[in-house]
Amino acid sequence: MSLPLGAYQALEDALGPKNVCDDPAVTTAYSYMWLLYSTHVQSGRYRPAAVALPSSTEEIQAIIQLANRYGFNYIPVGTNLLPPTIPVRPDTVIIDPKRMNRILKLDEKNMYAVVEPYVTYAQLQAEAHKVGLSITTPEAGSQVSVMANNLFQGMGGMGHKYGFNRGILACDWVLPNGDLLKLGSRGNNAAGWFWGDCAGVNLKGLVRADTGHCGGLGMVTTMSVKLFPYPGPRIYPVKGANPDFHMDLPKDRFCLKLIQFKSKHQLGDAMYDIGHSEIAGAVHEEGANWILADNCLSVEEFWERWPKFQHQWKNIMAVSLMGFSSPRQLEYEKKVLDDIVNDHEGTYLDENSDLYKTGSHAIGEALRCGMSNRLYRPAGDFFVLGGFGFDSIDHTIRTSEFMWPIIEDAYKKGHFVEDLSHSDWVNSYQMCHFSEVEPIIYFEHDIEAGATFINGYVGTIVEAVKRKMMPTWPLGPMTWITGPAMCNYHELVIGMKKLLDPRTTSNPGYPLPEVNPFPPPPAQ
Ligand SMILES: Cc1cc2nc3c(=O)[nH]c(=O)nc-3n(C[C@H](O)[C@H](O)[C@H](O)COP(=O)(O)OP(=O)(O)OC[C@H]3O[C@@H](n4cnc5c(N)ncnc54)[C@H](O)[C@@H]3O)c2cc1C
Numbered sequence: 001m002s003l004p005l006g007a008y009q010a011l012e013d014a015l016g017p018k019n020v021c022d023d024p025a026v027t028t029a030y031s032y033m034w035l036l037y038s039t040h041v042q043s044g045r046y047r048p049a050a051v052a053l054p055s056s057t058e059e060i061q062a063i064i065q066l067a068n069r070y071g072f073n074y075i076p077v078g079t080n081l082l083p084p085t086i087p088v089r090p091d092t093v094i095i096d097p098k099r100m101n102r103i104l105k106l107d108e109k110n111m112y113a114v115v116e117p118y119v120t121y122a123q124l125q126a127e128a129h130k131v132g133l134s135i136t137t138p139e140a141g142s143q144v145s146v147m148a149n150n151l152f153q154g155m156g157g158m159g160h161k162y163g164f165n166r167g168i169l170a171c172d173w174v175l176p177n178g179d180l181l182k183l184g185s186r187g188n189n190a191a192g193w194f195w196g197d198c199a200g201v202n203l204k205g206l207v208r209a210d211t212g213h214c215g216g217l218g219m220v221t222t223m224s225v226k227l228f229p230y231p232g233p234r235i236y237p238v239k240g241a242n243p244d245f246h247m248d249l250p251k252d253r254f255c256l257k258l259i260q261f262k263s264k265h266q267l268g269d270a271m272y273d274i275g276h277s278e279i280a281g282a283v284h285e286e287g288a289n290w291i292l293a294d295n296c297l298s299v300e301e302f303w304e305r306w307p308k309f310q311h312q313w314k315n316i317m318a319v320s321l322m323g324f325s326s327p328r329q330l331e332y333e334k335k336v337l338d339d340i341v342n343d344h345e346g347t348y349l350d351e352n353s354d355l356y357k358t359g360s361h362a363i364g365e366a367l368r369c370g371m372s373n374r375l376y377r378p379a380g381d382f383f384v385l386g387g388f389g390f391d392s393i394d395h396t397i398r399t400s401e402f403m404w405p406i407i408e409d410a411y412k413k414g415h416f417v418e419d420l421s422h423s424d425w426v427n428s429y430q431m432c433h434f435s436e437v438e439p440i441i442y443f444e445h446d447i448e449a450g451a452t453f454i455n456g457y458v459g460t461i462v463e464a465v466k467r468k469m470m471p472t473w474p475l476g477p478m479t480w481i482t483g484p485a486m487c488n489y490h491e492l493v494i495g496m497k498k499l500l501d502p503r504t505t506s507n508p509g510y511p512l513p514e515v516n517p518f519p520p521p522p523a524q
Pocket of ligand 1 (some may be wrong): 039060074076077078079080081082083084085117138139140141144145146147148149150151152153154156213214215216219220221372507
């Protein structure tokens with residue numbers, strides 16, 4: 001776990017001795033990941049050689065220049081939720097931007113904010129709400145970094161209305177050679193932060209993608225992000241105390257409808273009509289196990305209720321209606337939804353029923369997510385068995401159909417928690433113009449179950465590719481499975497990595513490893 005001779009001293013000289021640390025008590029904390037399988041097989045094996053805490057773009061440039069001079073690797077991180085933030089080799093420095101946690105600007109009139117890398121959604125939303133604005137927060141939780149999330153997915157609970165990964169405007173980006181590149185309006189002298197595009201070719205696509213580059217192409221140090229209208233109170237109306245809290249949103253502007261359909265296809269058709277009618281702020285099919293986990297005050301309560309609940313919660317869509325412009329908008333949207341529900345033989349859950357009460361957090365979670373923190377509790381590990389596959393709603397439903405046999409197989413082996421509801425988390429983005437599915441699974445916190453998860457996850461990619469469908473997001477090495485099936489885009493990505501990071505110091509292995517890690521397929 002050591003750096004090349006002189007490198008640690010050089011980092012201390014650049015950042016100040018207090019802002020570099022190689023104490024094992026600290027570095028160990030950066031070597032573990034919630035996903036147990038990756039913890040054992042990949043992370044946990046290597047503590048980072050050091051953790052560096054820069055306070056400015058210039059200091060980040062200094063670290064990256066030193067990495068090139070001394071030949072060590074670095075990983076830029078946000079709040080470290082994602083597996084690619086864990087070192088997979090010994091000579092890695094974590095660039096942790098904890099000291100860069102300021103909202104540099106909140107432009108109410110032009111509806112954008114400029115943030116440093118450690119600004120969280122909770123932090124930004126609290127400020128944005130004060131001026132009647134908001135931002136879509138990911139189900140990863142409002143505790144994650146706004147910037148990291150926009151670089152990786154950027155798909156939030158309000159994606160139906162606010163859009164999918166549409167938030168990035170201008171950026172300052174330190175390239176792997178240490179140069180500072182300014183994107184969007186930042187590229188024009190004194191043009192400021194308001195615009196993400198520019199005259200001519202724009203490189204924004206290199207920092208923004210379904211999965212982004214995962215720190216493999218340097219570090220973005222400042223970003224402006226788009227904000228959206230928000231018709232709610234200036235202070236988010238949370239009532240109660242963790243773990244028993246709920247959102248008390250004004251009823252003349254916000255309304256949650258939970259609708260049960262006879263089949264997933266009818267649910268999908270209703271979703272299309274909601275999109276065509278351009279109503280609602282958030283539209284999701286909600287998974288049974290996470291709705292229950294979110295509602296239970298203890299793990300014991302979850303396990304007491306789950307055997308019955310998994311028979312009750314099936315094909316249920318949560319539609320969060322919001323009167324953005326006025327209470328009349330909300331009344332109008334309710335009427336439109338009534339017709340759609342009627343046309344597709346849906347049934348509203350009675351607002352006094354236990355089932356409705358169990359799912360009633362869905363509207364608050366769409367606006368300001370916190371539930372994923374609870375999802376790890378019932379079984380130890382949780383994730384989605386692949387999914388994503390951004391395309392039409394029909395594509396989403398077909399994807400779900402080939403995923404469930406893989407999941408069933410795993411719970412028959414005793415590795416995943418049984419889920420007879422077969423309910424997915426299905427999201428609408430951009431008024432149902434596209435969508436994705438994430439079947440949520442709970443599994444034991446052990447190596448065998450973890451291996452089944454990883455194999456199942458890769459299995460979903462293989463199945464999608466076989467069917468010429470859009471696969472699950474292929475993180476890192478998995479891009480070697482999807483690339484050949486999709487115009488060999490992986491070769492283009494390797495070319496970019498080589499061009500921008502010729503010394504391979506920026507999170508090596510991302511966006512993808514240069515060499516195919518998978519054995520060649522059998523001859524047939
Ligand atoms: C349970 C769970 C649920 C999730 N749900 C959603 C969801 O609904 N919607 C969604 O959009 N995402 C979701 N995600 C993914 C999540 O958005 C990302 O994990 C998010 O980026 C985490 O934020 P973070 O601050 O922890 O980033 P980190 O995990 O610290 O970083 C994420 C990646 O970006 C790189 N990175 C971070 N900062 C920078 C930077 N400044 N410059 C260059 N590279 C950088 C890191 O190297 C890493 O590879 C989910 C993840 C989990 C684990």
